[in-house]
Amino acid sequence: MKKIIKIILLLALTYSVSATKIIASEKIKIGLLVPLTGKDSEIGKSIIKSTRLAINKINNVSIEIIPKDTQSNPKSTLVAAKELAKLNIKIIIGPVFNENLIYLDELSDITFLSLTNKNNNFSKNIINAGINATSQLNTIKKFLELNEIKKTIFLTPNINYKNEIKKAISFSKIKIIKNYTYNTDPTKLTQQIEKITRYNIRKQNLEDEIIRLEKSDQSNKELLIEKLKKADTLGSVNFDSIIIADFDESLKSVTTSLLYTDISPKKKYFITLNQWFDKSLLEEASAQPLYFPSINKKNYENFSAEYFDKFNQYPNQLSFLSFDLVGLVYYLILQNNSIIDKNIFTKKTLFKGKVGIFEIKNNKINHILNFYKVEDDKFKKIF
Numbered sequence: 001m002k003k004i005i006k007i008i009l010l011l012a013l014t015y016s017v018s019a020t021k022i023i024a025s026e027k028i029k030i031g032l033l034v035p036l037t038g039k040d041s042e043i044g045k046s047i048i049k050s051t052r053l054a055i056n057k058i059n060n061v062s063i064e065i066i067p068k069d070t071q072s073n074p075k076s077t078l079v080a081a082k083e084l085a086k087l088n089i090k091i092i093i094g095p096v097f098n099e100n101l102i103y104l105d106e107l108s109d110i111t112f113l114s115l116t117n118k119n120n121n122f123s124k125n126i127i128n129a130g131i132n133a134t135s136q137l138n139t140i141k142k143f144l145e146l147n148e149i150k151k152t153i154f155l156t157p158n159i160n161y162k163n164e165i166k167k168a169i170s171f172s173k174i175k176i177i178k179n180y181t182y183n184t185d186p187t188k189l190t191q192q193i194e195k196i197t198r199y200n201i202r203k204q205n206l207e208d209e210i211i212r213l214e215k216s217d218q219s220n221k222e223l224l225i226e227k228l229k230k231a232d233t234l235g236s237v238n239f240d241s242i243i244i245a246d247f248d249e250s251l252k253s254v255t256t257s258l259l260y261t262d263i264s265p266k267k268k269y270f271i272t273l274n275q276w277f278d279k280s281l282l283e284e285a286s287a288q289p290l291y292f293p294s295i296n297k298k299n300y301e302n303f304s305a306e307y308f309d310k311f312n313q314y315p316n317q318l319s320f321l322s323f324d325l326v327g328l329v330y331y332l333i334l335q336n337n338s339i340i341d342k343n344i345f346t347k348k349t350l351f352k353g354k355v356g357i358f359e360i361k362n363n364k365i366n367h368i369l370n371f372y373k374v375e376d377d378k379f380k381k382i383f
Contacts, residue, residue, distance in 0.1 A: 028063040028340065030329055031084035032322075033077060033094030033112075036069035043096060043318060044069070047115075049311050050319035051093070054326035063330060070095045078103040085110060090340045093325050096318060101126055111342045113325050113365075115318050119167055127345060127363055129325055131295065131355070133161075133168035133245075135367040136273050139293035140243060141174040143371050143382065149269060151240045153196070154179040155254060165245050177239060184250050193257035202233035202262065209234055232262040241269035248278070255287040265289055274369070276317055282377045289375040295320070296370055297379060299354040324353035332360075 032051060034044030044067075051065045066087065068080035077100040084092055091111050095101065098116040105123030117130030144152060154176045156165045162181060169179060182192045194200060210228050213221045228234070242263075244254050251272060258270070271291045275281060277300070281290060300320060307315040328351050332344040342363075350368075351358040357368035371382040 026062060026338075028060075028330065028333060029087060029089045030063070030065050030326065031081070031087075031089040031092035031094075031110075032065050032067040033070050033080055033084075033092055033100075034067060034096055035072040036067070038072050040072045040096070043316055046313075046316045046319045047094075047096070047322045050307065050315055050323040051326050053307065053310065054323045058327065058330055060330075065326065070100055072097060072100065074100050074102050077101075078106065081107055081110065081112075090342070091329055093322060093329070098128075109342075111345060111363075113329070115321060115325075118164060119171070120164070124363065125342065127365055129358075129365045130321065131274055131367050131369070133164050133273070134171045135369060136293045137168050137172035137174050138366070139369040139371055140271055140291075141172055143271070143291065143293075144174070144241065146383075147269075149241050150175075151238060152176045152243060153239045153241075154243045154245065155196075156181050156245045157184045157250060158182060159184065161245075176243070182254070184246075184253070186253055189253055190257045190260060193254070194261055197237055197258070197261040197263050198235070199233065199261040202235040202237075206231060206234035237263065237268075239268065241271055244270065244272045246272065247275065251275075252284060252287070255284065255290070259286055277372075277379055281374045282379075284374075285377070287374075289373045291371065291373045291382070293369040293371050295355045295367075297372065297381065303354055321355055324355050324358070327353060328358060 032048065034047045035041055036044045048067050055063060055065060066084060066089065068083055070077040070080055077095050081092065081104060085107055090109065091113070093113045094115060095112070096115045098114070098118045098120075101112070101114055101116070101123075104112055104126060108123070108125050110125060112126045113129045114126055115130055116128050117132045118128055119132050119134060152175065154169065156162050156179055158181045166179070169176065180192075180196050182189060206228060210225055213225050213228070218224070242258065244251060246254055255265075255270060265287055269291060270287060270289070273292060274294045275292050277294065277297060281287075284290070303320055303323065304314055307319065331351060332349070333340055335349070336344045345360060345363050347360075349360040351360065355367065356370060359366045359368055372379050373382055
Protein backbone atom coordinates (compact mmCIF):
# COMPACT_ATOMS: atom_id res chain seq x y z
CA MET A 1 0.00 0.00 0.00
CA LYS A 2 2.84 2.42 0.83
CA LYS A 3 4.37 1.69 -2.57
CA ILE A 4 1.10 2.47 -4.35
CA ILE A 5 0.66 5.71 -2.43
CA LYS A 6 4.22 6.70 -3.28
CA ILE A 7 3.63 6.07 -6.99
CA ILE A 8 0.38 8.04 -6.94
CA LEU A 9 2.03 10.99 -5.22
CA LEU A 10 4.89 10.87 -7.69
CA LEU A 11 2.62 10.82 -10.72
CA ALA A 12 -0.22 13.02 -9.48
CA LEU A 13 -1.05 15.90 -11.76
CA THR A 14 -0.56 19.44 -10.60
CA TYR A 15 -1.55 21.83 -13.32
CA SER A 16 1.33 24.05 -12.35
CA VAL A 17 3.79 21.30 -13.39
CA SER A 18 6.98 22.65 -14.98
CA ALA A 19 6.97 22.87 -18.75
CA THR A 20 10.72 23.30 -19.17
CA LYS A 21 10.90 20.33 -21.54
CA ILE A 22 8.61 22.03 -24.05
CA ILE A 23 10.36 24.28 -26.52
CA ALA A 24 8.55 27.62 -26.50
CA SER A 25 8.27 27.79 -30.30
CA GLU A 26 6.65 24.34 -30.54
CA LYS A 27 2.95 23.78 -30.11
CA ILE A 28 1.40 20.82 -28.33
CA LYS A 29 -1.63 20.27 -30.52
CA ILE A 30 -4.44 18.11 -29.15
CA GLY A 31 -7.43 17.35 -31.34
CA LEU A 32 -10.98 17.36 -30.01
CA LEU A 33 -13.81 15.48 -31.75
CA VAL A 34 -17.22 16.49 -30.42
CA PRO A 35 -20.72 17.17 -31.80
CA LEU A 36 -21.04 20.90 -32.46
CA THR A 37 -24.17 20.75 -34.63
CA GLY A 38 -27.33 18.70 -34.36
CA LYS A 39 -29.20 17.32 -31.36
CA ASP A 40 -26.04 16.66 -29.31
CA SER A 41 -24.42 20.04 -29.91
CA GLU A 42 -24.86 21.21 -26.31
CA ILE A 43 -22.77 18.27 -25.13
CA GLY A 44 -19.97 19.21 -27.51
CA LYS A 45 -20.06 22.90 -26.61
CA SER A 46 -19.88 22.07 -22.91
CA ILE A 47 -16.86 19.83 -23.51
CA ILE A 48 -15.09 22.63 -25.39
CA LYS A 49 -15.69 24.97 -22.46
CA SER A 50 -14.25 22.46 -20.00
CA THR A 51 -11.12 22.01 -22.11
CA ARG A 52 -10.71 25.80 -22.08
CA LEU A 53 -10.81 25.66 -18.29
CA ALA A 54 -8.13 22.96 -18.36
CA ILE A 55 -5.91 25.02 -20.65
CA ASN A 56 -6.23 27.99 -18.31
CA LYS A 57 -5.22 25.79 -15.37
CA ILE A 58 -2.18 24.43 -17.21
CA ASN A 59 -1.19 27.99 -18.11
CA ASN A 60 1.22 27.07 -20.91
CA VAL A 61 0.93 28.94 -24.21
CA SER A 62 2.45 25.94 -26.03
CA ILE A 63 -0.66 23.79 -25.66
CA GLU A 64 -3.50 24.18 -28.14
CA ILE A 65 -6.86 22.41 -28.43
CA ILE A 66 -8.26 22.14 -31.96
CA PRO A 67 -11.95 21.11 -32.04
CA LYS A 68 -13.78 19.55 -34.99
CA ASP A 69 -17.47 18.73 -35.43
CA THR A 70 -18.46 15.05 -35.59
CA GLN A 71 -22.17 15.82 -36.16
CA SER A 72 -22.72 12.64 -34.08
CA ASN A 73 -22.16 10.66 -37.27
CA PRO A 74 -19.45 8.00 -37.90
CA LYS A 75 -18.58 9.17 -41.43
CA SER A 76 -18.48 12.84 -40.40
CA THR A 77 -16.27 11.81 -37.48
CA LEU A 78 -13.79 10.20 -39.88
CA VAL A 79 -13.74 13.28 -42.12
CA ALA A 80 -13.12 15.54 -39.11
CA ALA A 81 -10.38 13.22 -37.82
CA LYS A 82 -8.63 13.32 -41.21
CA GLU A 83 -8.67 17.12 -41.07
CA LEU A 84 -6.90 16.94 -37.72
CA ALA A 85 -4.43 14.40 -39.11
CA LYS A 86 -3.43 16.91 -41.82
CA LEU A 87 -2.38 19.23 -38.98
CA ASN A 88 0.02 16.51 -37.78
CA ILE A 89 -2.04 15.90 -34.64
CA LYS A 90 -1.24 12.55 -32.99
CA ILE A 91 -3.62 12.58 -30.01
CA ILE A 92 -7.34 13.32 -30.19
CA ILE A 93 -9.81 13.53 -27.32
CA GLY A 94 -13.10 12.10 -28.56
CA PRO A 95 -15.35 11.22 -30.14
CA VAL A 96 -18.13 11.14 -27.57
CA PHE A 97 -20.33 8.26 -28.73
CA ASN A 98 -19.29 4.65 -29.18
CA GLU A 99 -20.95 4.27 -32.61
CA ASN A 100 -18.76 7.06 -34.00
CA LEU A 101 -15.58 5.00 -33.53
CA ILE A 102 -16.15 2.44 -36.26
CA TYR A 103 -14.04 4.00 -39.05
CA LEU A 104 -11.19 5.41 -36.98
CA ASP A 105 -8.94 2.39 -37.47
CA GLU A 106 -8.05 4.00 -40.83
CA LEU A 107 -5.97 6.54 -38.90
CA SER A 108 -3.66 4.11 -37.12
CA ASP A 109 -1.02 6.77 -36.36
CA ILE A 110 -3.46 8.72 -34.20
CA THR A 111 -4.49 7.76 -30.67
CA PHE A 112 -8.12 8.54 -29.86
CA LEU A 113 -9.19 9.04 -26.24
CA SER A 114 -12.87 8.33 -26.65
CA LEU A 115 -15.26 9.59 -23.98
CA THR A 116 -17.37 6.44 -24.17
CA ASN A 117 -17.56 4.10 -21.18
CA LYS A 118 -17.82 0.99 -23.37
CA ASN A 119 -15.08 -1.64 -23.19
CA ASN A 120 -15.36 -2.89 -26.77
CA ASN A 121 -12.57 -1.09 -28.64
CA PHE A 122 -12.95 -1.04 -32.43
CA SER A 123 -9.20 -0.66 -32.97
CA LYS A 124 -5.90 -0.65 -31.10
CA ASN A 125 -5.57 3.10 -31.67
CA ILE A 126 -8.72 3.81 -29.62
CA ILE A 127 -8.63 4.10 -25.83
CA ASN A 128 -12.01 4.27 -24.16
CA ALA A 129 -11.55 6.76 -21.34
CA GLY A 130 -15.07 6.82 -19.92
CA ILE A 131 -15.88 5.41 -16.50
CA ASN A 132 -16.49 1.85 -17.62
CA ALA A 133 -18.38 -0.92 -15.88
CA THR A 134 -15.17 -2.81 -15.05
CA SER A 135 -13.81 0.16 -13.07
CA GLN A 136 -17.09 0.38 -11.19
CA LEU A 137 -17.22 -3.34 -10.40
CA ASN A 138 -13.60 -3.26 -9.21
CA THR A 139 -14.67 -0.63 -6.67
CA ILE A 140 -17.75 -2.62 -5.63
CA LYS A 141 -15.57 -5.71 -5.30
CA LYS A 142 -13.32 -3.82 -2.88
CA PHE A 143 -16.37 -2.86 -0.79
CA LEU A 144 -17.62 -6.46 -0.69
CA GLU A 145 -14.21 -7.73 0.40
CA LEU A 146 -13.76 -5.06 3.08
CA ASN A 147 -17.14 -5.96 4.57
CA GLU A 148 -16.69 -9.72 4.08
CA ILE A 149 -19.89 -9.95 2.05
CA LYS A 150 -19.87 -13.44 0.58
CA LYS A 151 -23.25 -13.91 -1.10
CA THR A 152 -24.04 -11.41 -3.85
CA ILE A 153 -26.53 -11.55 -6.70
CA PHE A 154 -26.47 -9.32 -9.77
CA LEU A 155 -29.53 -7.81 -11.45
CA THR A 156 -29.03 -6.62 -15.03
CA PRO A 157 -31.75 -5.03 -17.18
CA ASN A 158 -32.39 -6.69 -20.51
CA ILE A 159 -31.27 -3.68 -22.55
CA ASN A 160 -28.36 -2.70 -24.81
CA TYR A 161 -25.58 -2.64 -22.21
CA LYS A 162 -26.24 -6.08 -20.70
CA ASN A 163 -23.31 -7.62 -22.61
CA GLU A 164 -21.04 -4.85 -21.35
CA ILE A 165 -22.04 -5.77 -17.78
CA LYS A 166 -21.39 -9.45 -18.49
CA LYS A 167 -17.86 -8.63 -19.71
CA ALA A 168 -17.22 -6.40 -16.69
CA ILE A 169 -18.22 -9.18 -14.31
CA SER A 170 -15.67 -11.40 -16.01
CA PHE A 171 -12.89 -8.78 -16.19
CA SER A 172 -13.28 -7.66 -12.56
CA LYS A 173 -13.51 -11.24 -11.26
CA ILE A 174 -16.13 -10.09 -8.79
CA LYS A 175 -17.66 -13.03 -6.93
CA ILE A 176 -21.40 -13.34 -7.43
CA ILE A 177 -23.87 -16.19 -6.99
CA LYS A 178 -25.83 -15.44 -10.15
CA ASN A 179 -26.49 -12.68 -12.68
CA TYR A 180 -30.23 -12.34 -13.27
CA THR A 181 -31.46 -10.51 -16.38
CA TYR A 182 -34.80 -8.77 -15.90
CA ASN A 183 -37.39 -7.08 -18.09
CA THR A 184 -37.69 -3.37 -17.30
CA ASP A 185 -41.40 -3.35 -18.09
CA PRO A 186 -42.99 -2.52 -14.68
CA THR A 187 -45.86 -4.93 -15.35
CA LYS A 188 -43.36 -7.81 -15.58
CA LEU A 189 -40.63 -6.63 -13.22
CA THR A 190 -42.30 -7.39 -9.90
CA GLN A 191 -43.11 -10.95 -10.91
CA GLN A 192 -39.47 -11.52 -11.82
CA ILE A 193 -38.26 -10.08 -8.51
CA GLU A 194 -40.79 -12.27 -6.68
CA LYS A 195 -39.25 -15.32 -8.33
CA ILE A 196 -35.65 -14.25 -7.62
CA THR A 197 -36.42 -13.59 -3.95
CA ARG A 198 -38.63 -16.68 -3.48
CA TYR A 199 -41.37 -14.31 -2.32
CA ASN A 200 -44.34 -16.68 -2.80
CA ILE A 201 -42.57 -19.47 -0.91
CA ARG A 202 -41.66 -17.16 1.97
CA LYS A 203 -45.19 -15.76 2.07
CA GLN A 204 -46.62 -19.27 2.14
CA ASN A 205 -44.19 -20.17 4.92
CA LEU A 206 -45.68 -17.36 6.98
CA GLU A 207 -49.25 -18.47 6.40
CA ASP A 208 -48.36 -22.10 7.19
CA GLU A 209 -46.60 -21.14 10.42
CA ILE A 210 -49.59 -19.08 11.59
CA ILE A 211 -51.92 -22.02 10.91
CA ARG A 212 -49.53 -24.42 12.70
CA LEU A 213 -49.43 -22.20 15.78
CA GLU A 214 -53.19 -21.77 15.80
CA LYS A 215 -53.58 -25.56 15.94
CA SER A 216 -50.82 -26.06 18.48
CA ASP A 217 -50.94 -26.21 22.27
CA GLN A 218 -47.99 -23.83 22.61
CA SER A 219 -48.50 -21.62 25.66
CA ASN A 220 -47.38 -18.33 24.07
CA LYS A 221 -48.92 -18.94 20.66
CA GLU A 222 -51.17 -15.84 20.76
CA LEU A 223 -48.15 -13.60 21.19
CA LEU A 224 -46.25 -15.39 18.43
CA ILE A 225 -49.22 -15.28 16.05
CA GLU A 226 -49.70 -11.55 16.68
CA LYS A 227 -46.02 -10.97 15.87
CA LEU A 228 -46.18 -13.09 12.71
CA LYS A 229 -49.25 -11.24 11.43
CA LYS A 230 -47.20 -8.05 11.41
CA ALA A 231 -44.66 -9.69 9.11
CA ASP A 232 -44.93 -10.07 5.35
CA THR A 233 -42.89 -13.23 4.86
CA LEU A 234 -41.09 -15.93 6.79
CA GLY A 235 -37.80 -17.46 5.77
CA SER A 236 -34.47 -16.32 4.39
CA VAL A 237 -33.00 -15.67 0.95
CA ASN A 238 -29.66 -17.00 -0.25
CA PHE A 239 -27.91 -13.63 -0.69
CA ASP A 240 -26.53 -10.83 1.48
CA SER A 241 -26.21 -8.11 -1.16
CA ILE A 242 -27.78 -7.14 -4.48
CA ILE A 243 -25.98 -5.25 -7.25
CA ILE A 244 -28.51 -3.48 -9.49
CA ALA A 245 -27.05 -2.35 -12.82
CA ASP A 246 -29.66 0.30 -13.47
CA PHE A 247 -30.40 4.02 -13.29
CA ASP A 248 -33.11 6.64 -12.86
CA GLU A 249 -36.73 5.49 -12.67
CA SER A 250 -35.87 1.93 -13.69
CA LEU A 251 -33.55 1.62 -10.70
CA LYS A 252 -36.30 2.91 -8.42
CA SER A 253 -38.72 0.37 -9.88
CA VAL A 254 -36.32 -2.44 -8.96
CA THR A 255 -35.81 -1.21 -5.38
CA THR A 256 -39.60 -0.77 -5.02
CA SER A 257 -40.15 -4.37 -6.18
CA LEU A 258 -37.53 -5.61 -3.72
CA LEU A 259 -39.26 -3.76 -0.89
CA TYR A 260 -42.59 -5.26 -1.98
CA THR A 261 -41.09 -8.73 -1.71
CA ASP A 262 -39.92 -7.94 1.84
CA ILE A 263 -36.25 -7.43 0.97
CA SER A 264 -35.07 -4.37 2.87
CA PRO A 265 -31.84 -2.36 2.45
CA LYS A 266 -31.69 -2.33 6.23
CA LYS A 267 -31.02 -6.08 6.14
CA LYS A 268 -29.46 -6.64 2.71
CA TYR A 269 -26.96 -4.39 0.94
CA PHE A 270 -28.50 -2.54 -2.02
CA ILE A 271 -25.64 -1.62 -4.39
CA THR A 272 -25.81 0.02 -7.79
CA LEU A 273 -23.54 1.60 -10.42
CA ASN A 274 -22.30 5.20 -10.66
CA GLN A 275 -25.32 7.48 -10.20
CA TRP A 276 -23.47 10.81 -10.59
CA PHE A 277 -25.02 11.88 -7.29
CA ASP A 278 -28.57 11.94 -8.63
CA LYS A 279 -30.39 14.07 -6.04
CA SER A 280 -33.68 12.28 -6.61
CA LEU A 281 -32.17 9.29 -4.78
CA LEU A 282 -32.14 11.36 -1.59
CA GLU A 283 -35.95 11.37 -1.68
CA GLU A 284 -36.17 7.56 -1.71
CA ALA A 285 -35.90 7.03 2.05
CA SER A 286 -37.28 3.48 1.93
CA ALA A 287 -34.46 2.42 -0.45
CA GLN A 288 -31.71 3.72 1.82
CA PRO A 289 -28.93 2.98 2.44
CA LEU A 290 -28.03 2.60 -1.22
CA TYR A 291 -24.36 2.12 -2.14
CA PHE A 292 -22.55 3.01 -5.38
CA PRO A 293 -19.08 3.71 -6.83
CA SER A 294 -18.46 7.15 -8.25
CA ILE A 295 -16.09 9.96 -9.09
CA ASN A 296 -14.85 12.25 -6.30
CA LYS A 297 -17.90 14.21 -5.16
CA LYS A 298 -16.02 17.18 -3.70
CA ASN A 299 -13.95 17.63 -6.86
CA TYR A 300 -17.06 17.32 -9.01
CA GLU A 301 -18.86 20.01 -7.01
CA ASN A 302 -15.82 22.33 -7.11
CA PHE A 303 -15.48 21.86 -10.87
CA SER A 304 -19.20 22.50 -11.40
CA ALA A 305 -19.03 25.69 -9.33
CA GLU A 306 -15.96 26.93 -11.22
CA TYR A 307 -17.59 26.09 -14.56
CA PHE A 308 -20.77 27.93 -13.54
CA ASP A 309 -18.83 31.01 -12.44
CA LYS A 310 -17.09 31.10 -15.81
CA PHE A 311 -19.95 30.24 -18.17
CA ASN A 312 -23.15 30.84 -16.14
CA GLN A 313 -24.36 27.29 -16.71
CA TYR A 314 -23.64 23.88 -15.24
CA PRO A 315 -21.48 21.31 -17.06
CA ASN A 316 -22.49 17.87 -18.19
CA GLN A 317 -20.69 14.80 -16.87
CA LEU A 318 -18.55 14.37 -19.98
CA SER A 319 -17.21 17.89 -19.47
CA PHE A 320 -15.79 16.81 -16.13
CA LEU A 321 -14.05 13.86 -17.74
CA SER A 322 -12.72 15.85 -20.69
CA PHE A 323 -11.23 18.43 -18.30
CA ASP A 324 -9.10 15.66 -16.80
CA LEU A 325 -8.16 14.19 -20.17
CA VAL A 326 -6.51 17.44 -21.26
CA GLY A 327 -4.37 17.36 -18.13
CA LEU A 328 -3.67 13.66 -18.59
CA VAL A 329 -2.40 14.10 -22.15
CA TYR A 330 -0.26 17.09 -21.19
CA TYR A 331 1.22 15.22 -18.24
CA LEU A 332 2.04 12.09 -20.27
CA ILE A 333 3.72 14.17 -22.97
CA LEU A 334 5.98 15.72 -20.34
CA GLN A 335 6.74 12.27 -18.93
CA ASN A 336 7.64 11.10 -22.46
CA ASN A 337 10.33 13.77 -22.89
CA SER A 338 7.93 15.94 -24.90
CA ILE A 339 7.65 13.30 -27.62
CA ILE A 340 4.05 12.98 -28.79
CA ASP A 341 3.36 9.42 -29.91
CA LYS A 342 1.23 6.40 -29.10
CA ASN A 343 3.86 4.97 -26.74
CA ILE A 344 2.84 7.34 -23.97
CA PHE A 345 -0.20 5.15 -23.29
CA THR A 346 1.61 1.79 -23.25
CA LYS A 347 3.52 2.26 -19.99
CA LYS A 348 1.91 1.50 -16.65
CA THR A 349 1.03 4.83 -15.09
CA LEU A 350 -1.16 6.18 -12.33
CA PHE A 351 -2.53 9.69 -12.80
CA LYS A 352 -4.50 11.63 -10.22
CA GLY A 353 -7.12 13.86 -11.79
CA LYS A 354 -10.30 15.46 -10.50
CA VAL A 355 -12.43 12.46 -11.49
CA GLY A 356 -10.19 10.18 -9.44
CA ILE A 357 -7.16 8.08 -10.27
CA PHE A 358 -6.60 6.99 -13.88
CA GLU A 359 -4.84 3.65 -14.19
CA ILE A 360 -3.16 3.42 -17.60
CA LYS A 361 -1.65 0.20 -18.94
CA ASN A 362 -1.32 -1.33 -22.41
CA ASN A 363 -3.48 1.28 -24.10
CA LYS A 364 -6.30 0.88 -21.59
CA ILE A 365 -7.68 3.24 -18.97
CA ASN A 366 -9.44 2.13 -15.82
CA HIS A 367 -10.55 4.44 -13.05
CA ILE A 368 -9.88 3.90 -9.36
CA LEU A 369 -13.09 5.33 -7.95
CA ASN A 370 -14.51 6.37 -4.60
CA PHE A 371 -17.44 4.63 -2.93
CA TYR A 372 -20.53 6.31 -1.46
CA LYS A 373 -23.85 5.55 0.14
CA VAL A 374 -27.15 7.40 0.19
CA GLU A 375 -28.41 7.53 3.76
CA ASP A 376 -30.34 10.02 5.91
CA ASP A 377 -30.90 12.17 2.82
CA LYS A 378 -27.15 12.60 2.28
CA PHE A 379 -24.37 11.25 0.07
CA LYS A 380 -21.78 9.81 2.45
CA LYS A 381 -18.28 8.80 1.39
CA ILE A 382 -17.22 5.28 2.44
CA PHE A 383 -13.73 5.31 0.88
